[in-house]
Amino acid sequence: MAMSQISDAPRPIREPAPENAVVARNVSKHYGPVEALRDLTLEFPRGQLTSLLGPSGCGKTTLLKIIAGLLEPTSGEILVNGEQVTGPGPDRAFVFQDFALLPWANVMRNVAFGLELRGVARSEREAIAERYIRDVGLAGFEDSYPHQLSGGMRQRVGLARALSVDAQVLLMDEPFSAVDEQTRRKFQEDLLALVENENKTFIFVTHSIEEAVYVSDQIAILLPRPSRVSEIIRPSGIRGKGADNIRRDPEYLDIVDRIWASLRSYVE
Amino acid sequence: MTSYRSLFLKLLSAVLVFGAWEIAGRIPVSYSFPTFLDTMSALAALTLDGTMLRAYAETLQPLAVGVTISAVFGIGIGLWVGLSARFDWLFSPIFIVMQAAPLAALIPLLVMAYGIGLTSKVFVVCIMAMPVIVLNTGAAVRNTPSSLKEMGKAFLAREDQIILKVIIPAASPVIFSGLRLGISAGFIGAILAELKITPTGVGDIITYSRSIADYPSMYAAIFSIILFAVLFLNLVERLEFILFKGNNRGYVSD
Ligand SMILES: Nc1ncnc2c1ncn2[C@@H]1O[C@H](COP(=O)(O)OP(=O)(O)O)[C@@H](O)[C@H]1O
Ligand SMILES: [Mg+2]
Numbered sequence: 001m002a003m004s005q006i007s008d009a010p011r012p013i014r015e016p017a018p019e020n021a022v023v024a025r026n027v028s029k030h031y032g033p034v035e036a037l038r039d040l041t042l043e044f045p046r047g048q049l050t051s052l053l054g055p056s057g058c059g060k061t062t063l064l065k066i067i068a069g070l071l072e073p074t075s076g077e078i079l080v081n082g083e084q085v086t087g088p089g090p091d092r093a094f095v096f097q098d099f100a101l102l103p104w105a106n107v108m109r110n111v112a113f114g115l116e117l118r119g120v121a122r123s124e125r126e127a128i129a130e131r132y133i134r135d136v137g138l139a140g141f142e143d144s145y146p147h148q149l150s151g152g153m154r155q156r157v158g159l160a161r162a163l164s165v166d167a168q169v170l171l172m173d174e175p176f177s178a179v180d181e182q183t184r185r186k187f188q189e190d191l192l193a194l195v196e197n198e199n200k201t202f203i204f205v206t207h208s209i210e211e212a213v214y215v216s217d218q219i220a221i222l223l224p225r226p227s228r229v230s231e232i233i234r235p236s237g238i239r240g241k242g243a244d245n246i247r248r249d250p251e252y253l254d255i256v257d258r259i260w261a262s263l264r265s266y267v268e
Numbered sequence: 269m270t271s272y273r274s275l276f277l278k279l280l281s282a283v284l285v286f287g288a289w290e291i292a293g294r295i296p297v298s299y300s301f302p303t304f305l306d307t308m309s310a311l312a313a314l315t316l317d318g319t320m321l322r323a324y325a326e327t328l329q330p331l332a333v334g335v336t337i338s339a340v341f342g343i344g345i346g347l348w349v350g351l352s353a354r355f356d357w358l359f360s361p362i363f364i365v366m367q368a369a370p371l372a373a374l375i376p377l378l379v380m381a382y383g384i385g386l387t388s389k390v391f392v393v394c395i396m397a398m399p400v401i402v403l404n405t406g407a408a409v410r411n412t413p414s415s416l417k418e419m420g421k422a423f424l425a426r427e428d429q430i431i432l433k434v435i436i437p438a439a440s441p442v443i444f445s446g447l448r449l450g451i452s453a454g455f456i457g458a459i460l461a462e463l464k465i466t467p468t469g470v471g472d473i474i475t476y477s478r479s480i481a482d483y484p485s486m487y488a489a490i491f492s493i494i495l496f497a498v499l500f501l502n503l504v505e506r507l508e509f510i511l512f513k514g515n516n517r518g519y520v521s522d
Contacts, residue, residue: 068422088422100419104437104512114423117433165423 021046021169021201022067027076029062036062038226049195049202051212054222055266060205064171068094093167097174099154101146108142110157114165132160152183169201189243191215209259213252224266231262302484307491310484327469330386331458334393338450342398346405367399375464389461396457397450404446408439440512448501455497
């Protein structure tokens with residue numbers, strides 16, 4: 001009511017493209033009696049990778065799905081490019097923890113599925129999918145089915161599917177957790193290159209401290225239920241040192257230690 | 269290679285079964301149990317003089333109509349039941365009761381309501397075939413992995429696209445197994461209707477040849493309907509393979 005009375009008054013002009021691609025503002029989420037998130041506020045700078053790090057069950061997936069528009073917050077709001085999220089949109093794409101591939105569709109159809117749903121003509125969508133299949137290193141597997149691929153390859157399919165709809169924001173829910181250690185390291189390196197080359201905003205859920213420090217521009221540490229952001233860490237000093245050197249960097253090791261120190265009291 | 273092998277195994281099991289039948293008929297197990305060869309020659313005779321063809325022309329009417337209705341409405345209602353909890357609450361009990369109901373006890377009621385013509389027989393086929401189709405389809409739809417539906421939503425699928433491109437393909441193996449069970453039950457219904465309502469078609473051959481103690485003809489009729497059912501079910505399986513090639517590849521999200 002108060003708002004409508006002053007609606008004629010001049011408003012401050014917003015800058016055209018806010019520097020934060022995504023903002024979560026006072027988000028709370030209850031699952032019945034379970035309070036998963038409480039009054040969580042967090043900003044996701046454009047073009048950067050922000051990790052959500054916290055012990056399992058602390059509400060990381062919940063927050064990511066609220067950002068995706070797959071879940072509604074109990075209160076609070078999500079802004080993408082300054083606009084409130086009311087459901088899934090073309091500005092966001094999701095990479096699922098369990099891959100969520102169609103078992104009856106081959107790699108080509110799975111990767112092109114997002115475009116298929118948008119009504120993009122077959123030849124066009126397959127040309128786009130072809131490119132991303134190549135980019136994630138699956139060239140030659142276009143006609144394979146998910147059950148013929150390893151876990152790592154399946155997640156590459158999930159990644160290519162998310163990339164091919166060309167969303168500005170990529171939401172990744174523990175994408176590497178079901179993948180073996182060697183593949184996971186390769187993935188992390190590829191992810192760094194992806195952040196560098198694609199002009200996208202990445203929101204990346206993980207429960208691995210090392211992984212978060214290795215890939216992130218910004219790490220939001222979530223505390224167990226009801227979860228809020230306890231700390232934001234920006235490992236800026238180690239960025240740009242080259243994928244090979246990061247893991248040996250003293251600052252990298254320092255940050256890992258510091259995060260462990262603040263999380264250890266919550267792990268029994 | 270494997271297809272030859274499975275053909276060979278099928279032939280082998282047929283030879284064993286028919287051999288056992290022949291021996292049992294020769295012992296004889298019962299006065300009213302003909303040998304395999306007698307049955308086959310009766311089958312040939314019935315086929316050659318056109319009796320069989322006329323019988324099937326009659327039996328197939330309620331069967332085809334009933335199975336078509338059951339398949340179309342059964343899958344339709346099943347999809348609805350699986351998608352909406354309220355519809356499930358409203359309709360599932362009806363089909364569960366229908367499946368459990370002793371059909372023979374219902375036949376007099378059907379005859380009173382619809383007479384002894386085609387309608388009653390179609391009803392019998394539907395009562396046999398529809399419940400398993402509805403219940404299987406509903407269960408299959410309900411069991412679609414929620415992560416796949418969520419994926420569809422995240423990639424901006426409309427409601428109808430989720431049904432057509434995610435739920436139906438995911439549910440198709442179980443829908444088809446319900447369809448196969450429903451069709452076999454429909455065959456039973458069609459013969460039952462001919463035995464219990466008015467003797468026509470294949471049911472007439474069975475009733476009549478039993479009444480004159482022509483057991484080889486009776487067994488020939490029974491054998492032919494089983495053979496026909498098996499062939500038809502194979503056809504349905506072929507259809508499933510063409511429509512949903514590879515949908516039964518199993519789920520890979522551990
Ligand atoms: N659909 C649901 N119904 C009830 N509780 C849920 C549901 N989804 C998640 N939760 C609860 O909310 C909390 C946060 O879950 P989740 O976001 O999956 O955590 P994380 O991804 O960090 O492991 C957990 O305690 C979980 O049990
Ligand atoms: Mg999770």
